[in-house]
Amino acid sequence: QVQLVESGGGLVQSGGSLRLSCAASGSVISTYVMGWFRQAPGKERELVAYIAGDGITNYGDSVKGRFIISRDNAKNTVYLQMNSLKPEDTGVYYCYLYGMDSWGKGTLVTVSS
Numbered sequence: 001q002v003q004l005v006e007s008g009g010g011l012v013q014s015g016g017s018l019r020l021s022c023a024a025s026g027s028v029i030s031t032y033v034m035g036w037f038r039q040a041p042g043k044e045r046e047l048v049a050y051i052a053g054d055g056i057t058n059y060g061d062s063v064k065g066r067f068i069i070s071r072d073n074a075k076n077t078v079y080l081q082m083n084s085l086k087p088e089d090t091g092v093y094y095c096y097l098y099g100m101d102s103w104g105k106g107t108l109v110t111v112s113s
Contacts, residue, residue, distance in 0.1 A: 022095030
């Protein structure tokens, strides 16, 4: 069974940057689509971005041009580079492995104004 562990969250000022990591163990993820989702307080979980095994990416409208998803298959890890952060980006960010329907436990990102 695959395990996903997110890291890199924290407190950052508006306009700042953070880089999240999602390390997978128990299975090789190189051919799977990997995604980042987030859930703000009182809101539903929403897609932030996903990346296919061939590197094709897709982003939610609210993060296009600011966030970049990438993967390092040699490290079995997916990243989310978040730039120009806004207070509305605050939430718990989750890593998701499509095909195995596996979620990480999340990492909290807080953007102060």
